[in-house]
Amino acid sequence: MDENRRLADSLTEAGLTQVELGELVNEHLRKRGREGTVGDRTVRNWLSGRTRWPHPRQREALEAVFDRTAEELGFVPPTSRRSPTRTEDSVHRRNFLTAATGTAAVVSLVATRPYAVGTTDVIRLRSGLDGLTALDASRGGHEALERAALTGAAEALELQKRSASQRVRLRLYGLAAEYTAAAAWSAVDARQRDRARNHLNRALHLAGLGAAAEAEIRVWNSHAMLARQGQHFAEAVHAAQAAQATRAARRDPLFASLAHARTAIGHAASGDRQAALRSLGYAEEALTNAAVDSRRPAWVTFYGPAELLAITSYVRDDIGDAAGAEAASHRALAALPQEFRRNRALATLQLALTQLHQRDVDQACATADQVFTLMRGNTLPGRMRSCLGDFIRDLTTLAPGSSTAREWEDRYRSEWSRAR
Structure with missing residues (x-):
């Protein structure tokens, strides 16, 4: 059969x-x-x-x-008769975003029903997370996405007030944790650090209530990034090590790889070259052992060989290996899926920085120009703006007074005002 x-x-x-x-x-x-x-x-x-x-x-x-016919689901009728018409009350997934504006908009995820909360409600809530993840991959963190995520968390907690099995209650807490972590990540990407920290602390509490291991590692991953943003490098390392210790990392090599990669970033930023390279090695080894077809939450789909190469570029650039960083950036851009537009723009900007750190000013400016093209039509996330600020500062330091630097500074100011 x-x-x-x-x-x-x-x-x-x-x-x-x-x-x-x-x-x-x-x-x-x-x-x-x-x-x-x-x-x-x-x-x-x-x-x-x-x-x-x-x-x-x-x-x-x-x-x-x-919401598919039996034949579409692979079932075969015993005769040539067609399957019955699809029922009118099929369960339609609800869209968490309004396509007309491209802005996250919250819709009611739970219909008013007399019966207890069940798996259907959990599935509907979970589908909303996928929509938020897709929006983040395209245009990055912004306040509308953050608000939509917090509303999703509120919906999950509101359902806790109704009768449900213990298993469903745990999953609702886990969903509330994931939505809150999504709001936190949006704030991290927008460089709204105070809001991000508050959301992360709340998400960690909810993840504990729901025994949600994958939400927990997401929180520690974002904590490590937040600490790196604030130049608290020891805290960044400790948060990444906490991610390594989670059940999710112990269970799944892909999560372990992400945690080691984040640790490498913290070590590199603090100037510990050997520890950074050692953590990168652990990340690469773990990723080779990760099952490709394992089912994982949508938020972690960004991570794989391409993202690890992008992280490798950051680490090598920080430890003074600009040539190795440039090679890693080229490989990352060749492998990054097109739909990860924000990540491609960040990887392109990192490539420009590695070229600039090798004094290849003309090429670096030409590469940095591509960032504005990639993000055309969307406001630049705060994290990207900060990286552009790093580029312009390094450009001014390494090539003061050059015609290329002056031309790019003019372009930078023009695009900056237009992209706000």
């Missing part, structure tokens, strides 16, 4: 486990006055292909969960 790959792919896309799918199908059946008896074995039979055409009520529930 052939495995049902379409159903498996739909399960992965929705971020559901087999147990959660069974719960959602049973919930749908109970809402219609039917007995919900779908368990692990039934779901395994669907996935393995042993059950090629589920019972009509189960098919209706599956179509409602995924």
Whole structure:
């Protein structure tokens, strides 16, 4: 028999486990006055292909969960007849962002219903996080995104006031932690450090209530970045080491790699060359052991070989190896996905800095020009503005009075005012 790959792919896309799918199908059946008896074995039979055409009520529930027909989910009817028309009350995922303006806008994630909070509510809330992550990857942190994330956290905590199983309550706390961590990250990227620190402390508390290991490592990762921004280098190292100690890092080499990479940045900033290179080595080794197809939260999709190369450039530049940093930046830009526009702009700016630190002024200015092109149409995040400030200061120091430097300074001022 052939495995049902379409159903498996739909399960992965929705971020559901087999147990959660069974719960959602049973919930749908109970809402219609039917007995919900779908368990692990039934779901395994669907996935393995042993059950090629589920019972009509189960098919209706599956179509409602995924908003797809049974055939689109990989099921095969016993005859050539078409599957029943999709039910009108299919569960539609709610969009957390308004596409018309490109600005994060909060929509009501929870309908008023008489029954207890269940897995459906958790899935709806979780889908909102994916939308925020996509917006952040494109244009970076900004206040509208931060507000939307905080509203998502409030929605999750509001659901705690209604009846729910202990498992659902833990997941709601975890979601509140992730939304709050998303708000914190937006503030970090916008260089709003006081707000970021408050959000991170709140997120860490919520992650503890929800036993949410992946939210916890996200908080420590952002804490390390925040400390680096404030030039508290020892604190940056300690926060990254706290990330290494989380359950998520112990369980998944990809998270461990991210934590070691963040540690390397802290060591490099504090001038500890050997410790920085050692941590980079640990990050590279861990990443080679990370499973490519493991299911992880959307926020960490930015991290992989390309991002580690970008971090390597920062580290090598800080320890005085500008040539090695430039090589790492070129490799990072060749590998970074196009949709990570903000990250590509930051990697491009880092490349310009490595060229400038090698006294290649003309090339550095030409490279830095690309940042404005990449971010055209969006306000530059505070973190990017700060990096541009580093570039202009180094340019003024290393090439005072040169015509190229003067021309770029004029371009910089013009683009800066236009990008505000």
